[in-house]
Amino acid sequence: MFSVHTTHPGRPGTVEVVHASERAAREYAADRSRDDRVLAASVTAFRIGELGTRQWVAWYVDGEEQPLRFDRPNLYPDG
Numbered sequence: 001m002f003s004v005h006t007t008h009p010g011r012p013g014t015v016e017v018v019h020a021s022e023r024a025a026r027e028y029a030a031d032r033s034r035d036d037r038v039l040a041a042s043v044t045a046f047r048i049g050e051l052g053t054r055q056w057v058a059w060y061v062d063g064e065e066q067p068l069r070f071d072r073p074n075l076y077p078d079g
Helices: 022-032
Strands: 002-008 011-019 040-045 055-061 064-066
Touching (some): 011 022, 022 040
Antiparallel strands (some): 002 040
């Protein structure tokens, strides 16, 4: 399974949707990251009911996939 998590200005990030395919999750995340109210969208893979299987797959800003080892800017406001 693949979850898509979004980060918004001034509030905690949330999981928006779960997809059965990585392709569908990546397409949704890339598209959703273009929304003017979304700072970033990320895709995480996991197996239901199995602890320790969560793995980061990709993250997007303005529709562009970002390097996994990139020093991410602070997406959360101070305070």
